[in-house]
Amino acid sequence: MEDFIARLVDDLDSGKINRRQFCETLALAVAVSAAGEAAANAAPAQGFKLIGINHISYACPDYRKARDFYTSILGMENLARADNGRETRLMFGPEPGKGGSFLIPRNGATTTRAKAAIDHIGYTIPDWDETKLRAALTAGGLNPVEADGNLHVYDPFDYEVEIAGGAQDGAFRR
Amino acid sequence: MDGFVAKKLDDYRTGRISRRRLIQTLTAAASAAAAGSATATTPDPALKIGLVNHVSYTCPDFRRAADWYSNLFNLDQVGASANDVALPFGKKGEHPYGVTADDVPMPYLVIRTPDPNAPVGDTESRRRSRALVNHIAYMIADFDKARVRSELKRMGHANPLADGDHSFHIVDVNGFDVQISGIAMTALSG
Numbered sequence: 001m002e003d004f005i006a007r008l009v010d011d012l013d014s015g016k017i018n019r020r021q022f023c024e025t026l027a028l029a030v031a032v033s034a035a036g037e038a039a040a041n042a043a044p045a046q047g048f049k050l051i052g053i054n055h056i057s058y059a060c061p062d063y064r065k066a067r068d069f070y071t072s073i074l075g076m077e078n079l080a081r082a083d084n085g086r087e088t089r090l091m092f093g094p095e096p097g098k099g100g101s102f103l104i105p106r107n108g109a110t111t112t113r114a115k116a117a118i119d120h121i122g123y124t125i126p127d128w129d130e131t132k133l134r135a136a137l138t139a140g141g142l143n144p145v146e147a148d149g150n151l152h153v154y155d156p157f158d159y160e161v162e163i164a165g166g167a168q169d170g171a172f173r174r
Numbered sequence: 175m176d177g178f179v180a181k182k183l184d185d186y187r188t189g190r191i192s193r194r195r196l197i198q199t200l201t202a203a204a205s206a207a208a209a210g211s212a213t214a215t216t217p218d219p220a221l222k223i224g225l226v227n228h229v230s231y232t233c234p235d236f237r238r239a240a241d242w243y244s245n246l247f248n249l250d251q252v253g254a255s256a257n258d259v260a261l262p263f264g265k266k267g268e269h270p271y272g273v274t275a276d277d278v279p280m281p282y283l284v285i286r287t288p289d290p291n292a293p294v295g296d297t298e299s300r301r302r303s304r305a306l307v308n309h310i311a312y313m314i315a316d317f318d319k320a321r322v323r324s325e326l327k328r329m330g331h332a333n334p335l336a337d338g339d340h341s342f343h344i345v346d347v348n349g350f351d352v353q354i355s356g357i358a359m360t361a362l363s364g
Contacts, residue, residue: 002356003273025238027338036308037185046245046248047244047245047246047247047248047249047329048246048247048248048314048315048322048325049203049247049248049314049315049316050247050248050249050263050312050313051263051271051313051314051315051357052225052226052263052270052271052272052281052312052313053226053229053281053309053310053312053313053357054312054313054355054357054359055310055311055353055361056226056229056307056310056311057307057308057309057310057311058305058306058307058308059177059305059306059307059308060305060306061302061304066305074221074222074223075222075223076223078258079362080360090184090361091224091361091362092222092223092225093223093224093225093272094272094273095192095272096360096361096362096363097193097357097360097362098272098274098357099270099271099272099357099359100272100360100361101225101226102321102360102361104286108306108308109306109308110303110304110305110306111306112306112308112350113347113349114349114350114351115233115234115348115349115350116231116232116233116234116239116346116348116349116350117231117232117233117306117307117350118229118230118231118232118307118310119230119231119232119286119300119303120230121226121228121229121230121307122226122227122229122230123223123224123225123226123227124223124225124226124227124235124278124279124281125221125222125223125224126222126224126275126278132220136221137221146194151346154301155305157303157304157305158301158302158303158304158305159303159304159305159307160300160301160303162227162228162230163221164227164228164279170227170262170279170280170282171228171252171253171260171261171262171280171282171284172252172253172262172266172280173253
């Protein structure tokens with residue numbers, strides 16, 4: 001801004017612009033600058049800042065079968081105190097409260113009036129090694145199918161589970 | 175049980191798990207064992223899920239749904255095709271919340287509309303699920319109950335349903351249940 005005003009003064013002194021033009025130009029510059037700063041300091045236009053998935057609510061005929069699958073095959077951690085005979089909580093990822101998520105398998109209705117459905121969930125695992133993964137999944141009685149570099153399996157209720165690997169397996173790969 | 179405890183202690187001593195995680199894990203396992211339940215954490219699973227990679231959402235009009243989620247969570251839309259679009263939870267190059275490693279992808283929502291011209295084989299190859307994901311809880315930064323309620327109402331959600339002190343339920347443009355929570359809502363918190 002300082003350089004701009006200096007040049008404006010030069011123009012005035014040299015007669016390139018008159019006083020009125022000087023004042024109008026300066027007023028316009030100040031208005032534009034103020035608007036820019038306000039925009040830069042503003043909060044996001046609208047909406048909330050999404051930082052992750054908190055939990056997934058999964059209804060099925062027998063939550064115990066889902067619990068056993070997701071703990072034994074995918075390494076989720078059952079929270080025993082939440083396991084009440086109707087549902088439980090399976091933790092995964094960072095620690096609770098620090099980015100960790102959980103799956104809630106529960107006995108419940110598997111029909112919905114919604115016009116949308118979550119047809120599958122993809123999970124990231126560290127240290128992607130397809131040979132090792134295939135062996136582990138096969139040992140668990142599953143038939144992993146590769147698609148787009150990731151592995152797909154079905155859980156005990158034929159719900160599709162996708163297992164993805166490293167940094168290339170994100171939205172920006174598409 | 176002994177081998178499981180030894181393994182967890184090794185994990186703790188080598189820094190693979192925190193003191194808090196050790197205590198939580200052993201408490202859960204001990205509780206399950208004491209109850210004679212088969213719900214103890216399975217030791218040494220072959221895989222260990224780290225994060226949600228993506229949530230695949232199918233609906234009649236993916237553009238309309240994508241705009242709804244973009245507006246609610248201020249999300250960008252990337253990689254659009256004729257049938258789907260991805261909405262990452264953050265900007266390219268950012269780390270997922272709670273993660274410091276550089277090789278971990280941002281989670282994303284992929285919103286699709288089935289292609290009516292897709293080969294029959296594609297649709298037949300997918301099994302018909304007997305389970306249903308009946309809602310997803312999305313975690314937002316700086317959750318403040320009054321502010322979130324006010325913002326939801328401003329956005330046209332007349333009656334957001336409070337669920338405890340740290341979340342609300344609303345329905346999306348397709349009638350799907352969407353929960354909005356703060357980080358204080360955890361598996362351990364209720």
